[in-house]
Amino acid sequence: MTNFAKQALAGLRVLLVLTVITGVLYPTAVWAVSRLPGLHANAEAVDTTLVGIDREGDEWFHTRPSTATLPASGGSNKSERNADYDTVVAERRAVVAQREGVSADLVPQDAYTASASGLDPHISPAYAELQVPRVARVNGLGEDRVRRLVTDHTDGRGAGILGEPGVNVTALNRALEALK
Secondary structure, three states: OOOOHHHHHHHHHHHHHHHHHHHHHHHHHHHHOOOOOOEEEEOOOOOOOOEEEEEEEOOOOOOOOEEEOOOOOOOOOOOOOOHHHHHHHHHHHHHHHHHHOOOOHHHOHHHOEOOOOOOOOOOOHHHHHHHHHHHHHHHHHHHHHHHHHHOOOEEEEEOOOOOOEEEHHHHHHHHHHHHH
16 A cells, blocks of 8 residues: 555545544534523523513613624624614614613613614623613612622623623522512
């Protein structure tokens, strides 16, 4: 057998082994783990706050809007100079302003600009603060108590300098649910 044939045969074996591992074994293992009981409840990931879950209703804090269609994630290809984009953003801003009972110019930017994936659980502290009076009123709680919940679920900057502080809405709503 020539040296070329030996190398070709070794390459073919490596290809077959990696195909079985990455094309059969790994996907099967991921599928099997996803079927374990207790990982999902009502299509909501259990025991994780890494995914933003926007609940319906005025009794909850809301996440950023999303351009994604569930269950997939993905952004929009519309730029800031697109007239359709401007219309959608203005409509979202008006809806948030009406829901929160404030002027549209008081609505923080992350309340009406979409998250590309729709999976980020964080909103700005300003957007959380805007929602405090509504959430407190609808749930029959004091605003101070709801503000403490917001503070408890506000993450600081990464490593003390990276990014902006954010409020984890998934964790915040779960804590609010526990109060009820």
